Amino acid sequence: MTTLAYTLSDSRVMLRRNLKHQLRYPSMTVMLVGLPIVLLLLFVYVFGGQLGAGLGAHEGRSAYLDYVVPGLLLITLASVVQGTSIMVAMDMTGGIIDRFRTMAIARASVLTGHVLGSLIQTLAGIGILIGVALGIGFHSSAGPLHWFAAIGILALFAVALIWLAVALGLAAKSVETASNTPMILLLLLFLSSGFVQTQTMPGGLRQFAEYQPFTPVADTVRGLLTNAAVGDHAIAAIAWSIGIAVVAYLWAIHLYNTRRAAEPN
Amino acid sequence: MMTGQTGTPEIVARDVCKSFGSHLVLDKVNLTADEGTILALLGPNGAGKTTIVRILSTLIPADSGSMHIADRDVVTNPDGVRAVIGVTGQFSAVDNLLTGAENLRLMADLRHLGREAGQRRVAELLEQFDLTDAAEKLLSTYSGGMRRRLDLAMTLVGEPRVIFLDEPTNGLDPRSRLTMWQIVRELVSAGVTILLTTQNLDEADQLANRIAVLDRGRIVAEGTPAELKSRIPGGHVRLHFAGPDLLRSAAELLPAAAPDEDQLALQVPADGTGDSLRELLDELHEARIAVERLSIHTPDLDDVFLAVTGSHVTGSLVTGRPDEDLAPQGAAQR
Numbered sequence: 384m385t386t387l388a389y390t391l392s393d394s395r396v397m398l399r400r401n402l403k404h405q406l407r408y409p410s411m412t413v414m415l416v417g418l419p420i421v422l423l424l425l426f427v428y429v430f431g432g433q434l435g436a437g438l439g440a441h442e443g444r445s446a447y448l449d450y451v452v453p454g455l456l457l458i459t460l461a462s463v464v465q466g467t468s469i470m471v472a473m474d475m476t477g478g479i480i481d482r483f484r485t486m487a488i489a490r491a492s493v494l495t496g497h498v499l500g501s502l503i504q505t506l507a508g509i510g511i512l513i514g515v516a517l518g519i520g521f522h523s524s525a526g527p528l529h530w531f532a533a534i535g536i537l538a539l540f541a542v543a544l545i546w547l548a549v550a551l552g553l554a555a556k557s558v559e560t561a562s563n564t565p566m567i568l569l570l571l572l573f574l575s576s577g578f579v580q581t582q583t584m585p586g587g588l589r590q591f592a593e594y595q596p597f598t599p600v601a602d603t604v605r606g607l608l609t610n611a612a613v614g615d616h617a618i619a620a621i622a623w624s625i626g627i628a629v630v631a632y633l634w635a636i637h638l639y640n641t642r643r644a645a646e647p648n
Numbered sequence: 649m650m651t652g653q654t655g656t657p658e659i660v661a662r663d664v665c666k667s668f669g670s671h672l673v674l675d676k677v678n679l680t681a682d683e684g685t686i687l688a689l690l691g692p693n694g695a696g697k698t699t700i701v702r703i704l705s706t707l708i709p710a711d712s713g714s715m716h717i718a719d720r721d722v723v724t725n726p727d728g729v730r731a732v733i734g735v736t737g738q739f740s741a742v743d744n745l746l747t748g749a750e751n752l753r754l755m756a757d758l759r760h761l762g763r764e765a766g767q768r769r770v771a772e773l774l775e776q777f778d779l780t781d782a783a784e785k786l787l788s789t790y791s792g793g794m795r796r797r798l799d800l801a802m803t804l805v806g807e808p809r810v811i812f813l814d815e816p817t818n819g820l821d822p823r824s825r826l827t828m829w830q831i832v833r834e835l836v837s838a839g840v841t842i843l844l845t846t847q848n849l850d851e852a853d854q855l856a857n858r859i860a861v862l863d864r865g866r867i868v869a870e871g872t873p874a875e876l877k878s879r880i881p882g883g884h885v886r887l888h889f890a891g892p893d894l895l896r897s898a899a900e901l902l903p904a905a906a907p908d909e910d911q912l913a914l915q916v917p918a919d920g921t922g923d924s925l926r927e928l929l930d931e932l933h934e935a936r937i938a939v940e941r942l943s944i945h946t947p948d949l950d951d952v953f954l955a956v957t958g959s960h961v962t963g964s965l966v967t968g969r970p971d972e973d974l975a976p977q978g979a980a981q982r
Contacts, residue, residue: 392757392760393758396754400743400754477739482735482737482802485706485735487727
């Protein structure tokens, strides 16, 4: 086998390990995928009546449902990557990482296994959430191509957030820290156009909301699903995704190569 | 598996130095282990045992020195080294969310054994390590001893030529410890070379062909267990007397001996040979001092360990350069 073949083979083995972990640790998987569904129901049935009243032309709960689904798809991403951080930190603080390091395997395969596993988990989470949303009356005028593009944008952004979560998991000194730091992503998401229109926010906050990565991604997905123009939002969303992915990837690889599992003695 | 051309060095470390910050952890450490032998690295906590294992197994870089495993350079060819070594560290390196068989399977896949060869090897190791019944159980149900056995089995999946065992029996019950020793012996008889670290003198004595004693980052003694024991002057004859008067007369007769008033005993330095014993008894007989009973103590590794790592040390045991901490005193004169 060639080096490339070994790299692919090792990454596949690590992916399988990661997927098995997800099955063996179902409480976490269910929690991470379930949280967005609970929030969806909460936002639509508890807050939706009032929040929908402010949407302008098409008012009401069902209009808010159509508005908020992209925000909850992003919640799914933020929620899954929290699990990524935890899994990476569990690996790095346990003894098994030293075993991998003393074996002649493709160095990055440990990380690519986590990334691919989390991506699959994200796509599954997105699928489940869209199913529930459709079930409670989400209406989309998008054709198959637009759906495909929307999921593509989400997947690209997911890759960026997953690498960021991998880096955060590698940087964390403990599993507890690793489970807390990705919370910042949830906060960022609430300060974006995911749940309310940015023009309803006060000045400074509005500016922040308009220039942070979650807003263009939410707007692009919303635009694609409602058959509206996406324009610059899509370019900004793709640029943010690639930018975050590259920086987080380099950071993660650097941490992986320099950080050791807990030193004994 | 390699068969024994003994005499070929498989592990060679020369002048290895390592500092963590300003703390010097390894100070010009030299180690050699021949093919098909066990080298035990003996030392107290914090002596640097784990650090040398981590350096030789490519986990962390040394500051200086040269290291070769099976003729592969640890610094310039780490992947070459990784292909022939197996490491079982102090902390269990198993995947807790997988079953025993899945853990082994993971190793087989990462060693690129192929499906059939991999399955065969996994089944073989489960059998050898008495884990067949627990193969499909999650690791969370494993006992400490089973976990340690699986850990070693995972190390062996790729049939490594050189194995590093960092305190492999630490925390095991006596029965699990014996099982582990048996496995280690079988490996060596099949030609594998093992570097074993331990704080357990008995373990080093039982298993090792050669022992290196590491103390505060330096190798302070090195040799076969017998050589180390013969170099330590801890051997003595203990004479017991019926009363304090006899003890006092004997102590006057033998000024080198240490009297123990409470036990009515006298500890006389001796090498344990028949001639020296006869001489001693003749001397006492001529002075008409009756000995009630006597016992002979030959030095064990405990004496060696205390002698070379503590302050009571003889010059003869020190290998390499002299050191102020290890100046001759105490034990030699006792």
